[in-house]
Amino acid sequence: MDKAALKTTADNLVKSGKGILAADESTGTAGKRLASIGMDNTEDNRRAMRDMFFSTSGAAEYISGVILFEETLGQDRVDGKHSFATDMMAHGVIPGIKVDKGLEDAFETGEKVTNGLDGLPERLAGYYQQGARFAKWRSVFSITDTLPSAACIAENCDRLARYAKMCQEAAIVPIVEPEMLMDASGAGHTIDQAYAATVRVHKALFKKLEEHGVYLGGVLLKPSMVIEGHACDVCTTTNDVAEMTVKCLKESVPADVAGVVFLSGGQADTQATEHLNIMNQIAEKQGGLPWPLSFSYGRALQGEALRAWGGREDALENARATFLHRAKMNSLATKGLYTADKEDGLCLGKCACA
Numbered sequence: 001m002d003k004a005a006l007k008t009t010a011d012n013l014v015k016s017g018k019g020i021l022a023a024d025e026s027t028g029t030a031g032k033r034l035a036s037i038g039m040d041n042t043e044d045n046r047r048a049m050r051d052m053f054f055s056t057s058g059a060a061e062y063i064s065g066v067i068l069f070e071e072t073l074g075q076d077r078v079d080g081k082h083s084f085a086t087d088m089m090a091h092g093v094i095p096g097i098k099v100d101k102g103l104e105d106a107f108e109t110g111e112k113v114t115n116g117l118d119g120l121p122e123r124l125a126g127y128y129q130q131g132a133r134f135a136k137w138r139s140v141f142s143i144t145d146t147l148p149s150a151a152c153i154a155e156n157c158d159r160l161a162r163y164a165k166m167c168q169e170a171a172i173v174p175i176v177e178p179e180m181l182m183d184a185s186g187a188g189h190t191i192d193q194a195y196a197a198t199v200r201v202h203k204a205l206f207k208k209l210e211e212h213g214v215y216l217g218g219v220l221l222k223p224s225m226v227i228e229g230h231a232c233d234v235c236t237t238t239n240d241v242a243e244m245t246v247k248c249l250k251e252s253v254p255a256d257v258a259g260v261v262f263l264s265g266g267q268a269d270t271q272a273t274e275h276l277n278i279m280n281q282i283a284e285k286q287g288g289l290p291w292p293l294s295f296s297y298g299r300a301l302q303g304e305a306l307r308a309w310g311g312r313e314d315a316l317e318n319a320r321a322t323f324l325h326r327a328k329m330n331s332l333a334t335k336g337l338y339t340a341d342k343e344d345g346l347c348l349g350k351c352a353c354a
């Protein structure tokens with residue numbers, strides 16, 4: 001295992017002011033995003049959607065890497081001149097790849113396990129050849145009075161650790177993503193329940209990573225923020241979420257981990273930005289945390305731009321400006337420098353956030 005190369009990649013992904021774009025929606029999920037703007041789920045439309053984001057001029061200032069779905073990693077851009085991965089590398093953006101094969105019902109409790117370990121070393125070797133230098137594996141956990149169950153935590157964390165080890169042996173940085181679902185049907189858990197469940201899962205995960213000999217300096221953690229479920233009627237403030245999340249990380253994440261890159265999980269775009277911003281302000285007040293806190297957002301980076309685009313050629317420039325603006329706001333949040341008044345206007349020269 002080349003620890004130095006892994007560390008360099010991991011550090012570059014969380015370099016100051018930068019975060020990750022999660023554009024690795026499976027074909028089915030990409031179809032839902034396209035349907036929301038009245039487009040069919042064809043390969044050309046998926047390519048056009050990805051091209052809109054990836055060819056946004058200036059985004060590389062805020063985006064260090066992009067997580068891709070397998071189809072996109074091997075795909076050419078709309079102009080047919082280069083593959084997406086080649087184009088990204090030319091702009092200093094690191095291509096990544098979602099390697100898990102999705103969720104399966106596996107427990108009497110209704111909880112799910114993540115599949116994808118079969119043949120993974122061979123797939124990783126191919127992804128490396130195509131330019132991928134980091135990967136993602138997502139496990140999901142529901143929170144109730146009795147969940148997540150011990151069996152679900154043990155199995156999913158074991159798979160995350162085995163995936164992480166295989167990645168590192170293939171010179172690919174693993175992102176380990178244990179997602180606490182905040183927007184699953186019926187998710188009515190309180191922030192305190194989210195806190196307890198997240199600590200439990202993180203502790204189990206890092207124990208497994210240690211058992212499997214995973215090098216933490218070459219790992220990124222992609223956690224959920226500690227936040228109540230959508231259906232919870234006990235309100236919390238932005239400060240509560242930020243404080244509880246920082247406290248949870250300090251309690252459950254070893255200092256050697258290279259970085260923490262949050263998922264947005266169904267939060268509104270600006271809410272995800274605000275939470276990250278306050279966490280970084282708290283970190284600074286506390287004299288720094290062992291790891292950079294950044295973003296690996298899917299919906300919270302892409303949603304607004306997708307609506308601005310609507311599949312229309314004449315709306316492309318506006319959609320790209322919308323995406324660039326969101327990326328810039330989140331970049332500011334990684335330094336604790338975001339303020340709501342910077343939301344007025346868009347980038348590409350017309351931006352009030354400059």
Ligand code: 13P
Pocket residue numbers: 022138177263264265266296297298299300
């Ligand atoms: P969201 O930010 O939309 O939650 O997506 C991030 C992700 O990669 C989920 O696996």
